[in-house]
Amino acid sequence: MSARPRLGIFKMASCDGCQLQLVGCEDELLAVAGALDIAFFAVATSKKDDGGRYDLALVEGSVSNEEQLAHLLDIRARSDFLVTIGACATSGGIQALRNWRDVDEMIRVVYATPSYIDTLATSTPIADHVPVDFELRGCPIDKGQLVELITAFLVGRRPAIRDESVCMECKRAGATCVLVAKGDPCLGPITHAGCGAICPRFGRGCYGCFGPKERAAASALAAHLASGGVPAEALVRKLRGFTAWAPAFRDASDALDEG
Amino acid sequence: MQFLERAALDALFDALRAEGRAVLGPTVVDGAIRLAPIDGAQDLPAGWTDAQGPGHYRLRRGGDATFDGYVVGPDSLKQVFFPSKETLYRAERRADGKLGFSPVLPDPGASAVLGVRACDLAAARIQRAALEGGPYAEPRHRARREAALIVAVNCTRPGALCFCASTETGPRVTEGADLVLTERPDGFLVEAPTQAGRAVLARLDTRPAAADEVAWVDDAMREAAANMGREVDLDGLPEQLFGRLDHARWKIVAERCLACGNCTSVCPTCFCSTSEHPSSIDGDEASRVRLWDSCFTEEHAYIHGGGFRPRTEDRYRQWLTHKVGAWVAQFGTSGCVGCGRCIAWCPVGIDLTEEIAALRQGEGIAALPAPPAHACATDEDLVPRAATVTRVERESDDVVTLHVAVDEGLQGVLPGRFCQVSLPGIGEVPISISGGDGALLEHTIRAVGRATDALCALSPGDAVGIRGPYGRAWPLEALAGRPVVVVAGGIGLAPLRGALRSMIARPDEFPEVHLCYGARSPADVLYAKELLGWMEVPTMHLHLTVDHASPAWLGHVGVVTRLLDARSVPAGASAMICGPEIMMRFTVERLAQLGVPDERTWVTMERNMQCATGFCGRCQYGPYFVCKDGPVFSFDQIRFLFGEEGY
Numbered sequence: 001m002s003a004r005p006r007l008g009i010f011k012m013a014s015c016d017g018c019q020l021q022l023v024g025c026e027d028e029l030l031a032v033a034g035a036l037d038i039a040f041f042a043v044a045t046s047k048k049d050d051g052g053r054y055d056l057a058l059v060e061g062s063v064s065n066e067e068q069l070a071h072l073l074d075i076r077a078r079s080d081f082l083v084t085i086g087a088c089a090t091s092g093g094i095q096a097l098r099n100w101r102d103v104d105e106m107i108r109v110v111y112a113t114p115s116y117i118d119t120l121a122t123s124t125p126i127a128d129h130v131p132v133d134f135e136l137r138g139c140p141i142d143k144g145q146l147v148e149l150i151t152a153f154l155v156g157r158r159p160a161i162r163d164e165s166v167c168m169e170c171k172r173a174g175a176t177c178v179l180v181a182k183g184d185p186c187l188g189p190i191t192h193a194g195c196g197a198i199c200p201r202f203g204r205g206c207y208g209c210f211g212p213k214e215r216a217a218a219s220a221l222a223a224h225l226a227s228g229g230v231p232a233e234a235l236v237r238k239l240r241g242f243t244a245w246a247p248a249f250r251d252a253s254d255a256l257d258e259g
Numbered sequence: 260m261q262f263l264e265r266a267a268l269d270a271l272f273d274a275l276r277a278e279g280r281a282v283l284g285p286t287v288v289d290g291a292i293r294l295a296p297i298d299g300a301q302d303l304p305a306g307w308t309d310a311q312g313p314g315h316y317r318l319r320r321g322g323d324a325t326f327d328g329y330v331v332g333p334d335s336l337k338q339v340f341f342p343s344k345e346t347l348y349r350a351e352r353r354a355d356g357k358l359g360f361s362p363v364l365p366d367p368g369a370s371a372v373l374g375v376r377a378c379d380l381a382a383a384r385i386q387r388a389a390l391e392g393g394p395y396a397e398p399r400h401r402a403r404r405e406a407a408l409i410v411a412v413n414c415t416r417p418g419a420l421c422f423c424a425s426t427e428t429g430p431r432v433t434e435g436a437d438l439v440l441t442e443r444p445d446g447f448l449v450e451a452p453t454q455a456g457r458a459v460l461a462r463l464d465t466r467p468a469a470a471d472e473v474a475w476v477d478d479a480m481r482e483a484a485a486n487m488g489r490e491v492d493l494d495g496l497p498e499q500l501f502g503r504l505d506h507a508r509w510k511i512v513a514e515r516c517l518a519c520g521n522c523t524s525v526c527p528t529c530f531c532s533t534s535e536h537p538s539s540i541d542g543d544e545a546s547r548v549r550l551w552d553s554c555f556t557e558e559h560a561y562i563h564g565g566g567f568r569p570r571t572e573d574r575y576r577q578w579l580t581h582k583v584g585a586w587v588a589q590f591g592t593s594g595c596v597g598c599g600r601c602i603a604w605c606p607v608g609i610d611l612t613e614e615i616a617a618l619r620q621g622e623g624i625a626a627l628p629a630p631p632a633h634a635c636a637t638d639e640d641l642v643p644r645a646a647t648v649t650r651v652e653r654e655s656d657d658v659v660t661l662h663v664a665v666d667e668g669l670q671g672v673l674p675g676r677f678c679q680v681s682l683p684g685i686g687e688v689p690i691s692i693s694g695g696d697g698a699l700l701e702h703t704i705r706a707v708g709r710a711t712d713a714l715c716a717l718s719p720g721d722a723v724g725i726r727g728p729y730g731r732a733w734p735l736e737a738l739a740g741r742p743v744v745v746v747a748g749g750i751g752l753a754p755l756r757g758a759l760r761s762m763i764a765r766p767d768e769f770p771e772v773h774l775c776y777g778a779r780s781p782a783d784v785l786y787a788k789e790l791l792g793w794m795e796v797p798t799m800h801l802h803l804t805v806d807h808a809s810p811a812w813l814g815h816v817g818v819v820t821r822l823l824d825a826r827s828v829p830a831g832a833s834a835m836i837c838g839p840e841i842m843m844r845f846t847v848e849r850l851a852q853l854g855v856p857d858e859r860t861w862v863t864m865e866r867n868m869q870c871a872t873g874f875c876g877r878c879q880y881g882p883y884f885v886c887k888d889g890p891v892f893s894f895d896q897i898r899f900l901f902g903e904e905g906y
């Protein structure tokens with residue numbers, strides 16, 4: 001037996017995209033596999049959860065049914081350091097849009113046999129249910145940040161994952177601001193960094209998929225965009241994207257919705 | 260002054276290339292005029308013009324000027340001399356367990372930067388003062404700066420957001436340029452204030468300018484100065500801003516401000532940075548990377564246990580009171596050169612000229628103390644020296660004292676100063692000198708976070724990195740001859756221990772020393788054995804208290820200020836204090852009641868630190884950088900700001 005820390009990668013309601021980022025880290029994956037005992041990683045290996053403890057648990061996805069909630073409580077109880085990965089796990093994800101709707105009615109409309117569907121009325125972030133030691137944002141998460149998180153865990157440093165605006169990365173990268181120079185509504189100023197400002201670097205406004213940064217002044221940005229002629233519905237849609245249920249975005253979009 | 264035909268502009272590129280220079284200049288990229296490598300006159304934004312407003316920047320076709328159709332874009336010389344991200348050093352763990360640190364220093368080839376405006380040359384001077392003009396000089400900045408030849412341009416058509424006439428930094432180029440061009444429809448009037456500029460000029464086919472052309476330049480400059488899009492009154496501003504820290508405007512602007520950091524990123528004088536410690540997965544190879552930071556981020560003001568500037572109004576106020584306030588005391592000039600970038604590139608269009616005008620309306624004036632003068636500038640490459648832990652003493656559950664031998668020895672090891680103590684891949688943190696001399700350092704460390712946890716877990720023989728020592732020591736010479744009261748809370752005893760040892764060793768100069776020390780509990784009392792020994796020292800008087808007593812504790816219980824009375828604070832005493840800020844605040848007030856004046860009360864300040872040398876801006880505190888102007892201050896130097904929420 002090795003004394004390598006045990007890593008478990010678990011999933012709730014999600015698309016697997018975040019877990020696949022780890023599979024995509026081909027170069028680093030070998031080093032990770034050498035340094036950690038990857039004890040559970042359903043999308044990549046066939047090993048079953050052996051019911052043991054995890055030193056590091058990465059949890060993808062939101063809580064959207066009772067079964068997931070029970071699973072989550074079990075994982076938390078068996079994990080020393082639990083990290084939520086991705087927009088679903090950290091904010092409820094795109095599926096949290098249903099939180100503004102009547103779920104029963106949607107089920108009736110969408111599914112041929114509504115009785116097969118077992119779901120909670122809301123899709124909620126992991127931190128609403130259990131204590132979380134660290135959050136890795138993004139839809140999907142950024143490979144570089146994932147490797148940094150794992151390395152920092154192993155080496156014992158505070159992960160260099162900065163809670164600052166996307167603008168900070170955008171300016172460091174030398175990209176031209178699409179909001180100022182093109183008038184593109186961009187959520188960068190209120191969005192948590194980590195993506196490397198990839199959308200602005202390709203000339204598009206930020207979609208906010210890393211969720212709100214600390215002190216995200218979503219209403220102040222919305223008020224400015226509205227004064228520049230962006231209609232309220234468009235702003236609501238913009239804020240209700242991948243991280244719609246994150247409080248800073250949710251509150252601002254609700255305020256706009258109510259007019 | 261010479262005249263260069265418009266058609267001969269390509270010859271300038273040839274002349275620069277003939278000197279082996281890579282040319283950077285203004286060029287259109289993604290809808291803005293950026294500073295980028297260019298090959299010839301065809302890459303310049305001829306025929307482009309910019310429209311700028313608060314939160315607004317658009318390029319359109321218009322006119323046929325090469326330089327005069329537009330003013331500054333988001334880039335400045337800051338990008339060239341102080342890149343947004345760079346590796347400072349690499350560290351490796353060698354097979355023998357020792358650490359090897361190797362500096363990463365740039366080897367910039369000769370370059371030329373074309374089209375630089377007067378405001379940006381003033382900004383480069385100001386950045387140089389911050390990065391090379393303090394007690395330390397940053398060699399990376401200097402190397403890049405020295406490698407660049409500057410071809411500047413006089414602005415004949417200032418933009419809507421320009422106000423360099425108000426800041427006295429333009430529109431005419433008066434400093435920092437090797438060549439200066441003034442554009443006319445038919446060509447360029449060229450001046451060459453430096454030898455390097457004259458060498459380039461000699462390669463060009465020019466003719467002497469006619470007297471009316473020379474006069475035209477003067478007229479054009481006068482006209483430009485009268486045509487600024489904005490203006491600002493900086494007169495007496497530092498005193499006004501610091502006298503109006505509770506002005507209603509701070510809250511008003513904070514309702515719009517997104518705390519995004521765009522303003523500081525585009526500002527050509529802002530120089531704050533932070534650092535990261537990336538490593539390989541096994542931690543054996545690591546480096547330290549410096550990157551642009553902003554006082555609008557939460558982390559900027561973080562120290563263990565919380566941030567000093569949680570609210571957006573704190574951050575905006577921090578920025579503006581530094582930029583156009585404390586900057587003057589620190590660098591002899593405002594930090595604003597009137598370029599207007601922060602207005603254009605603020606996503607919500609906050610206009611500092613408007614904010615300044617609003618803040619001038621109000622009451623309140625506060626004089627700013629001057630920071631101490633520093634002997635100039637030893638090179639500081641920010642690279643630690645390899646060191647070895649020789650002994651570990653456990654002081655309490657969460658505190659250890661490391662004895663550290665630095666391979667090359669250290670100069671200037673004095674109580675009150677501190678070192679940056681590092682573990683590659685984990686971090687680098689400021690830790691006071693709690694004892695020792697040049698060969699052997701003592702550091703007493705409380706485990707509160709990742710870096711201090713790892714340091715507290717070290718064993719004899721383990722390797723660490725040390726840089727320093729930095730900062731100002733306790734002024735023992737100034738304290739000699741009077742009774743001294745030393746007030747310490749918790750880990751705050753660490754930076755005082757060396758001073759206490761010195762005072763005990765010099766009983767003639769320090770005939771009466773009182774140590775008033777408060778710890779959380781009896782088990783948290785530091786240096787217990789040494790304290791017992793001090794009880795036997797005739798010149799030393801010990802007064803101890805704990806917050807939470809144990810059954811065996813017979814001493815005082817309660818806060819440390821309760822120890823301060825006429826007995827422990829003799830008439831004519833001076834004081835030295837170190838502990839949490841709230842404890843220091845109450846202590847200073849109590850000492851004042853007992854007759855110790857501010858100028859004989861010395862305190863040590865704690866702020867987030869990355870560089871310890873005045874480069875990173877993290878520890879800026881009013882007119883000071885705590886790292887180089889402190890951490891030890893006499894209280895009269897900081898009273899005006901001490902305890903002010905948000906600083």
Ligand SMILES: Cc1cc2nc3c(=O)[nH]c(=O)nc-3n(C[C@H](O)[C@H](O)[C@H](O)COP(=O)(O)OP(=O)(O)OC[C@H]3O[C@@H](n4cnc5c(N)ncnc54)[C@H](O)[C@@H]3O)c2cc1C
Nearest residue numbers: 562563688689690691703704705708709710711866867868
């Ligand atoms: C001049 C000076 C002298 C000090 N002397 C001592 C001492 O003798 N003994 C001792 O135990 N502690 C001392 N400290 C405090 C010590 O530096 C912090 O406890 C330490 O930085 C925490 O780092 P961390 O990574 O363990 O904690 P975390 O909370 O994980 O901090 C993360 C990072 O924030 C920064 N940071 C956090 N807290 C502080 C802080 N208080 N000051 C500056 N930067 C901070 C550091 O960059 C740190 O790496 C001193 C601080 C200063 C400014």
Ligand code: SF4
Nearest residue numbers: 516517519520522605
């Ligand atoms: S002033 Fe503008 S650019 Fe600066 S932090 Fe506030 S919103 Fe961002």
Ligand code: SF4
Nearest residue numbers: 526595596598599601
């Ligand atoms: S504060 Fe604004 S106007 Fe002044 S130099 Fe900085 S970016 Fe330019």
Ligand code: FES
Nearest residue numbers: 871873875876886
């Ligand atoms: S300026 Fe960097 S720590 Fe003081």
